[in-house]
Amino acid sequence: MSKTALVTGASRGIGLETVRRFILQHDEITTVVMFARESEDFDAAVAELEAQLPIGRKVVPVRVDVGDREALKKAVKSAHDEVGSIDILVNNAGYTNPVPLQQVKMADFEKTMSVNLYAPFTIVKTLLNRGNRFELIVNIASTAGINGRSGWLTYSASKAAVINMSQVMREELAIYGTRVVCLSPGRTATALRRTLAPEEDPSTIMQPEHVAQVIYTLSSPVGRFIDSENIVVRQ
Numbered sequence: 001m002s003k004t005a006l007v008t009g010a011s012r013g014i015g016l017e018t019v020r021r022f023i024l025q026h027d028e029i030t031t032v033v034m035f036a037r038e039s040e041d042f043d044a045a046v047a048e049l050e051a052q053l054p055i056g057r058k059v060v061p062v063r064v065d066v067g068d069r070e071a072l073k074k075a076v077k078s079a080h081d082e083v084g085s086i087d088i089l090v091n092n093a094g095y096t097n098p099v100p101l102q103q104v105k106m107a108d109f110e111k112t113m114s115v116n117l118y119a120p121f122t123i124v125k126t127l128l129n130r131g132n133r134f135e136l137i138v139n140i141a142s143t144a145g146i147n148g149r150s151g152w153l154t155y156s157a158s159k160a161a162v163i164n165m166s167q168v169m170r171e172e173l174a175i176y177g178t179r180v181v182c183l184s185p186g187r188t189a190t191a192l193r194r195t196l197a198p199e200e201d202p203s204t205i206m207q208p209e210h211v212a213q214v215i216y217t218l219s220s221p222v223g224r225f226i227d228s229e230n231i232v233v234r235q
């Protein structure tokens with residue numbers, strides 16, 4: 001069977017490593033829709049993947065700010081028109097701007113919620129309302145959503161909400177045969193982690209490939225035997 005995946009935050013880090021595994025190694029995924037904002041890095045990542053694509057496989061890059069709800073809905077609809085049913089969705093795009101709580105700007109809190117929480121919800125709702133039946137939805141939360149961390153109020157709160165939202169999706173979408181998994185990585189060497197912990201040596205922590213490999217396993221035939229609401233992946 002030929003399957004289609006959609007991965008947000010596909011320009012780098014965990015998202016890009018997930019796309020790499022899906023399109024180059026997966027037995028069944030033949031199309032991957034990649035969401036990220038327009039950037040040279042995104043163009044380079046797409047070009048690098050396209051140069052290695054096996055025959056009959058394709059990536060479909062979509063340049064969109066997932067924090068812009070109207071633009072996101074439009075992008076989801078046109079991607080769905082172009083590729084058809086989305087079997088596997090990985091809600092991975094994430095944003096953080098850590099500051100002490102006295103300095104939190106509401107606009108930034110709202111942006112954090114828009115990118116980390118409302119975007120995954122909007123993608124799922126938009127596709128469900130178009131009759132899309134997912135096989136698997138993976139929502140990327142964080143261990144910061146399990147335990148709040150000092151200085152990370154907006155990020156921790158958004159990720160806690162992703163964990164809870166995933167439980168609701170899991171219950172509501174079970175009737176369609178959809179598996180919903182929340183995956184909470186611990187510290188992983190990416191640009192986002194550098195924003196959260198600028199002093200840390202990235203070579204001492206988990207790499208994005210490790211998290212991507214777990215997502216890949218969830219999407220493989222053995223993945224349906226992994227029955228957990230919130231999978232924690234950490235060193």
Ligand SMILES: NC(=O)c1ccc[n+]([C@@H]2O[C@H](COP(=O)([O-])OP(=O)(O)OC[C@H]3O[C@@H](n4cnc5c(N)ncnc54)[C@H](OP(=O)(O)O)[C@@H]3O)[C@@H](O)[C@H]2O)c1
Nearest residue numbers: 009010011013014037065066093094142187188190191192
């Ligand atoms: N790294 C960690 O330690 C860690 C730990 C726990 C959870 N996580 C979660 O893992 C996920 C992936 O993050 P990462 O660590 O791989 O970080 P990353 O390398 O910085 O990647 C973040 C991705 O999100 C995308 N993104 C951010 N804002 C966006 C927006 N407004 N519209 C569209 N795309 C946007 C970025 O794309 P563009 O900027 O190119 O648009 C990029 O592809 C996030 O949800 C993060 O919260 C990370």
